[in-house]
Amino acid sequence: MIPVSGISFSATLDDEGYRYYATVLVNETGRYDLIQPGMVGERIPLQPINLTVRNETSSLEITPDRGELKFPKGNYSISY
Numbered sequence: 001m002i003p004v005s006g007i008s009f010s011a012t013l014d015d016e017g018y019r020y021y022a023t024v025l026v027n028e029t030g031r032y033d034l035i036q037p038g039m040v041g042e043r044i045p046l047q048p049i050n051l052t053v054r055n056e057t058s059s060l061e062i063t064p065d066r067g068e069l070k071f072p073k074g075n076y077s078i079s080y
Contacts, residue, residue, distance in 0.1 A: 007025050007027050008024070009022065009023070009024050021079070021080075022080055023077060023078070023079045025075075028073060029073060029074075029076070030070060030071060030073035030074075031068065031069065031070050032068075032078055034046040034048055034064050034067045034068075034080070035067040043067065045067025045068075046067055046080075048064070048080035050080060051064070051078075052078070053071060053076055054079075055074050055075060055077075
């Protein structure tokens with residue numbers, strides 16, 4: 001299961017079927033959660049590899065805090 005929300009989402013599964021590569025487009029937001037639901041609905045942070053957050057002009061250096069990405073409100077492409 002790949003939990004995600006955004007205006008657009010695409011994912012590719014690797015050849016072995018163990019990893020996925022995802023890109024999410026979000027508009028007019030200042031936050032994005034990289035979480036998955038646990039057994040009883042708790043929020044479990046994802047540990048993304050090669051996280052990239054880009055706006056219209058540049059790439060942002062952001063590290064998730066317990067699965068939460070915070071950035072200035074705007075339009076972004078988030079890849080991991």
